Each structure stands twice: as structure tokens, then as C-alpha cells.
Amino acid sequence: MTTLNLPPIYKSASNDLRSDTFTTPTPEMLEAVLTATMGDSVYAEDTDTVRLEQEIAQLAGMESGLFCVSGTLSNQIAIRTHLMQPPYSILCDYRAHVYTHESAGLAILSQAMVSPVYPANGNYVTVEDLKKNFIPDDGDVHGAPTRLVSLENTLHGIITPLEELVRIKVWCMENNLKLHCDGARILNATAATGIPLKQYGEIFDSISICLSKSLGAPMGSILVGDSKFIKKCTHFRKQQGGGVRQCGIMSKMALVALHSNWKSKMIYSHSLAQEMSEFCKKHEIPLESPADTNFVFIDLSAANMDPDVLVKKGLKYGVRLMGGRISFHYQVSKETLLNAQKAVLEAFEYAKQHPYKSDAPTAVYRSASVEGLDIHGNQIKEIKTFKY
Ligand SMILES: Cc1ncc(COP(=O)(O)O)c(C=O)c1O
Numbered sequence: 001m002t003t004l005n006l007p008p009i010y011k012s013a014s015n016d017l018r019s020d021t022f023t024t025p026t027p028e029m030l031e032a033v034l035t036a037t038m039g040d041s042v043y044a045e046d047t048d049t050v051r052l053e054q055e056i057a058q059l060a061g062m063e064s065g066l067f068c069v070s071g072t073l074s075n076q077i078a079i080r081t082h083l084m085q086p087p088y089s090i091l092c093d094y095r096a097h098v099y100t101h102e103s104a105g106l107a108i109l110s111q112a113m114v115s116p117v118y119p120a121n122g123n124y125v126t127v128e129d130l131k132k133n134f135i136p137d138d139g140d141v142h143g144a145p146t147r148l149v150s151l152e153n154t155l156h157g158i159i160t161p162l163e164e165l166v167r168i169k170v171w172c173m174e175n176n177l178k179l180h181c182d183g184a185r186i187l188n189a190t191a192a193t194g195i196p197l198k199q200y201g202e203i204f205d206s207i208s209i210c211l212s213k214s215l216g217a218p219m220g221s222i223l224v225g226d227s228k229f230i231k232k233c234t235h236f237r238k239q240q241g242g243g244v245r246q247c248g249i250m251s252k253m254a255l256v257a258l259h260s261n262w263k264s265k266m267i268y269s270h271s272l273a274q275e276m277s278e279f280c281k282k283h284e285i286p287l288e289s290p291a292d293t294n295f296v297f298i299d300l301s302a303a304n305m306d307p308d309v310l311v312k313k314g315l316k317y318g319v320r321l322m323g324g325r326i327s328f329h330y331q332v333s334k335e336t337l338l339n340a341q342k343a344v345l346e347a348f349e350y351a352k353q354h355p356y357k358s359d360a361p362t363a364v365y366r367s368a369s370v371e372g373l374d375i376h377g378n379q380i381k382e383i384k385t386f387k388y
């Protein structure tokens, strides 16, 4: 095994709590690239990619898998493939990524209306919530009948209980609805609950499984479903520019991540989130939702906390934050957790003296670096306000 002399750019994301998307490739992943297969993936000729797709599909108990360069692409082509003959609509949580953060893909690619669902329990959607927002295909020309339910598990790090997923599945079958899972962090759910991915696979018609989130690969997702469905998704993937050539470079790094002890890595990140959650509770810092897995969501409005102050406190302690969402992943160090706790507590104490109220719409994520540089590398005059 050669020892690559990596340039500093490959610094680990040990102090980056903006998202679990910020993990950087490990030296082992980079070494593996040197022996990656080099087939053209548009023709499904790349052995490492085919292997990755098959391994993930098998893990999920599904017939086929398809490599997508992003979770957004994976979600959008899945939903597009399930839907036939508009007008139609989909049901999803009002916070769902497919609805709020995929650039209106549902409206543009699928021509779908969305009925956003507000869970009565505040955390995860139940079948009762869905029934309240269901649009029947009863011939009424005013409506866009519900054709698909898209769930996100985990959503904001919250796990939907298996029994609720089963209840939703039964209802979907009774109403001839497709059921998709945005499983960007379904591996976190399976690591936290011990429920095999295959059991989730029995419930959903399709699952988008991100490689680039807590699993720690640098890129990509695997969309799983039955073979006929995946064959059609391949068509939409090409249409959307997702047919990539020598994909083995990416697939080999994902295989390294998949063959590592990913469950214990995720459980470690969940333990950090738990420590942060307990710390917040100890100091009566309000949280938006339970820290079931790798996220802690500070309730900024209840805390009267200015997200910009929190981000700046983070920088003071050498921690990268984006706002009230604090994201943990396996590369985060214990030292970073302690520094983040200092930053959060100081921001909370500051908020007591300078309560922050804002009715302005706030972005949830940001595309600019928290180090004060925008995406073009120009110095940001001031850090933008955003919700998380
Ligand atoms: C829940 C969820 N779904 C889907 C995505 C989209 O994944 P990608 O960023 O790879 O498009 C993300 C963000 O990365 C996400 O957080």
C-alpha cells in the first residue's frame, strides 16, 4: 500500500459541524482509486460501480440499484419514474428535502403538486397526518389526486418508528399510492435502531440511499427498487445529465466506506449528538426536535438566538457552524464537541442579554462558507442570517 503524501486540502472535517456532507475522503479511499475499474458507466460497463449498486441493492433487499451523482438526482428521478399522467400530487413532510431543497424539481421534472404535511406530533408524519391531506382520485376536476407519498428517514435526524412506516405502507397499498423514501440518512436509522436495511426495503417502493452523508464517501447515492423501475430511472438519469463515464473512481471510494465499520462510525457520531443534546438540556437551551441520530437542532426562536452570533461564536472556538442545526459525523473530534458546547452556551448567554427576534424569511442552509468567503471566494461583508 503506497503512502500518499496528501496536500493540506485533504484536511479532515474534524471541526466541521455544518453537515455530514463535509466529510473528506480518507487516505484509504484515495489509495483505492488507483485500482478502481475504468469502465464507461453509461453502458453499465464499470465493474466497481455495478458491484456497488448490487451490494447496496442486496443490503436493502431490492432487485436493482442505480448510482446517482447526488441524492437530489436520485430522489427526483425516482419520484418522476413513479408518477404517470398529471395532474397528480405527492404527500411529504413540510420540511422534506425533496420539497424544500431540491430546487423545485418536483414541479419542474415531475409537474407535481405537493401537499406539505405538518406532523401532529411535531416530529414525524403518521398515517393520520397523511389521511388529513390526502386528495382522492374521485373525478373532482378541481384536485390533483395524491399518487405518491415521499417519506424521509431520518428527517432532521429524527427516526420514524418502524411500526408507523408499516401503517403508512398498508394505507398506501389500500389507496394505490407509491411510497418513496429519501434515505439520505437511512443508514443512520439502521445503525441507531438495529433494524436491518432489508426491513425498510420491504416497506418502500424505492429508497434513495446517500453514500456522501454519514457513510463518508465523497459523492453519490444509490437508488434502489425493482428492476423494471430502475431501468426506467436509468432513462431519466441520462435525461438529467446523470449518466457518468468512468464512475469507478467514485464507486471504489464508496465501496471502501461501505466495507468499513460504518455502523460504529455512525453510532460514534450519534453519541456526540447525544452529548450535545444533554448539554443543551442541562443549560436549558431549547431544542427543536429529539437528537435521535447525528443532528442537534437548537430552537433559535425559542432561545431568541441570532444564528449569525452562533456561527461567529463557533469560529471563535475553531468550529464551523451553519446555524442552529449542529451536524455530527465520524470525523468530528471530541475536542470539537467541547468547543461547540462553549460556542452554543456563549451564544445562548448573549441571547439573554440581546434577544434576537426576526420575522424575515430565513434560509435553512447556505451556499457560502462560514469562514466569510462566498462561493466565488470573495470576502462576505457580513454573515447572512439563516434559520439553521
Ligand atoms: C435529507 C436529504 N435528502 C437529500 C439530499 C440531497 O443530497 P445531495 O446533496 O447529494 O443532492 C440531502 C442533502 O444533501 C439531504 O439532507
Ligand SMILES: C[C@@H](O)[C@H](N)C(=O)O
Binding pocket: 018, 019, 020, 021, 097, 101, 365
Ligand atoms: C444542504 C442540504 O442540502 C444538505 N442535504 C445537508 O443536509 O447539509
